[in-house]
Amino acid sequence: MFTGETITLRCEIQGGEGKVWKYEWTAPNTNSPPTSSEYRISRVSVSHSGDYRCRGSSDYLLTGWSDAFRLTVSSSKPRATLTAHSSVIPAGGSVTLSCSVEGSAGWKFDWFRRDSVSSKAQLMRGNEANRVISVSQGGLYHCRGGRGDPVYYTEDSSDVTVTETLPSKPTVTLQPSWTQIYSGETVTVRCEIQGGEGAQWTYEWRAAKLNTPPTSNEHRIIRATESDSGGYSCRGRRDYFFSEWSDIITLTVSYKPKAKLRADNTAVPVGGSVTLTCSVNPSSSSGWKYYWYRDEKSSEALTTQNAVFHSNGQISVSQEGLYRCRGGRGNPVYYTEDSQSVRIGKTVTASNRPVVTLYPNWSEIYRGETITVRCEIHGGDTEWDYEWETNSRIKAPNQNEYRIRSASSSNSGNYRCKGRMKSSQHKTTEWSDSVTLTVSDSK
Template sequence: IVRIYVLFSISNSTADKPTATLTVMGRLIPAGGSVTLTCSVNGSTGWKFDWFRYGQQYPADGSSGNTEPDGTIRVSEGGEYSCRGGRGDPVSESETSNKVTIWRTVSRKPSLILEPNWSQIYKGEKVTLTCEIQDDGGTQWTYEWIPTNGRPITSSEHKTITATELDSGEYSCRGIRDYKLTEWSDSVTLTVKHYKPRATLSSEPKYMPAGGSVTLTCSVDGSTGWKFDWFRNGQQYPADGSSRNTEPDGTIRVSEGGKYSCRGGRGGRGGPVYYSGNSSEVTIQITDPNKPSLVLQPNWSQIYRGEKVTLRCEIQGGTQWTYEWRTTNRNSPSSSEYKINSATESLSGEYSCRGKREGFSWTPWSNVVNIAVSNVYPRPAASLSVNPDRVQHFYYDPLSLSCEGNSTEWRVKRFTERGYLSYCSIWGTMTGSTCTIKSHWFDSGVYWCESGSGEFSNAVNITAQRIGNSIVFVNMFRPFTKFSIEIFLALHKKQIIKTILFDHSDHTVTMLKKNKMNTEDVFVADICQYFSLKSLFLQTVAITSPVSSSVPVMFIIGPVVGILLIILLLLLWRCNQSKGDTFF
């Protein structure tokens, strides 16, 4: 019976061998400090504990073995720790506990360096973070980085980033070796912009006198580390690229006119250079000392709707100017004259001009001319009448213009289609208030009266025509009376031609042009016959339309026209006999 009991006890002890448990409050030992390890065996008592570091008894002499209920030990070195319990005689040992890693902080703080040291980074640029630890040359450090931003974890001293928006944030690092940790480095903040930056070019001033210079300044979005390339009229400036310079200077002095721009570039060092976008162009202009004079012709202080005026930009000295105008109209010319053919209120405003020629040479802006256009016509102080008063006039024909008003000092002026302003004393003879135009000085244009006190008459447009082959009416058509005879005079190469029209209606026959009768406005049946002494033939034009009458029209018209024709021929024969002409 005794033998069986002993065998049972041994078997039971082997099957129920307990496992020790190792716990620690805080696994990081501060610099110069320690932590407490606690070992226990399944909540039971009476145990003595052995301690192990890296699987070896700790301390090596076993001096730290201690008894429950203490079961603790203080350690100041990093490493992997475990424990085991034992009790009884002979000693019954538990299973070894779990391993616990303890880290010791060393009093070293790494330096985190950003290369290039840019506070603002753009998408696609490459930067490198370097974690530097001042050391005595012991075992090589491995490194821990925060944040990882989803990138593969690296234990390298260097962290290279090709920037995206996800890389924005604060970065820190620390070193690890022999269960020792350095402190975390100070953080470095990366700000990654998603867009490609554009350079900005400024100049103060944008105008320089001949022989002078101006300073251009280039920058990129307020960021640093850029070198700048310069361009003039789209080409690198200077051609050898010698002006490339670095921030914070970013300036260049130029003495040539032209369109300038710049571009920033940074990076390199074995990698590609990252370029900004080109800046907007800045035009540098050389100021020419000649200031234009802007003249308004006619020089009226008040202009009324529909009137015609011309602004002329005059520059003394030099040739081949092109012109720029400051006006209310976007479609201004590049010539020296700005013509307003029909003034409207929208054209009111201040006008000035300047000249430009090759080499980006500009004159200063001219004097300002203010144009005020009114829709309200004033009552003229005088009236201008034309004699003879007809629609068309011919060169070399006598023509006089008379001013009628309160003043006795009227002068007739004109502004011709060719842009010349002058008084009657140049192209005519002024007698009292009447101007008679000299035949060889007659010209088309605007004519008006002007007094010595600045009063004006109405303006009259007169068109001078050269004598051609067309017939021009002296008097306009008037309504015909029934069975009346109207005789019209026309000019044709200074010969008088008599044109006779017959009409038995009460309606108006429209104008006779170029030897043709226009009958669109005749609404009843008519027979019009006319003689032309130039062509000496009789032509009959028949126009038909329904006439409400119980008597056939032709039976009435035929005899009447025959009688009238005989009377007319007799009258014409007698008239020509009295002048000594022969009709046939």
């Protein structure tokens, strides 16, 4: 027993019914033991520990002494122990709690729950003979034991925290929303709990490079490195409630990319323009805007005053110079490496205009005949490279003469040519007038 409990010892004489008995007691710490059959100790103490015996007398009859009843009184009040088979209730499930008082018996149990550390404990179930219950709510739980009449209570057990898994599942988002980013970029990983607005959530993260994971719903990665690559997931905690873990979103961090510049022509034709195209690989990366520069030392990006801007990543220019580009995205803007420079020259048209002649000068010939198509540029002693344009099925070579040894209908078509100075590839003639060649398949 424990200090403060009440106990009644009763002396029973078998077969002595109908007689009037007087009772004698031997007991520790008792100067005047009772003469009745009951020996009641209202609040036991350690000094009441020991052996208790009794005997009865009636007229000239005397019983023998009873066997000893040994009573042990502990000075310390017992404390109940509460254990949970799991500290987390699965969504829609329950967990089992067990209450016990070590080294003694006869207890019934009271169960208490609190919504928060500061709230008052509420009695859930009282005077339960079963020491095991199931609970499906999160909270702080404790128990105590009680026995006897009047009831003697143990000390309350220590609190056990039970958390409840909520069915809501958070979502991990990226801001900006690119899963492919590059060394030095800044990105924010955010945990969003649908329907949890207004609640005070604490957040847990599972992430690639979070030695000390944040407890807020945002994790800002400033100047990302390759070690930030990996999967990110989160869950929310509020009082004694957990959300499920979110799905994993994977972030990939690569080396800083280099823009690529491509020109459809390296010379601006007279009165025309050249189209430049800028791109960033891999194509899976997105969100880029493109910035254009002319001349190596210039750090001022081109504007609509000196270029025509088409779709994002493509412009037309009509000025000669050394062009380069780079991509940029995000806030603050993250820039790629500059592309390689491309030099754009200006095409100058020579005053000489070629003439296409046929030798012999018959425009209609017959299958099997031989004919020469010649590009002639008159005036000066300039050396030329030649360019032909024809809709015949057989293309002319880039020479001033095209000799057809055995003509066929596939040689029929319009022929025109122009010359490009060998000494200055940006200087060309205009196109000649077209000459039509007709080859008849009949002899």
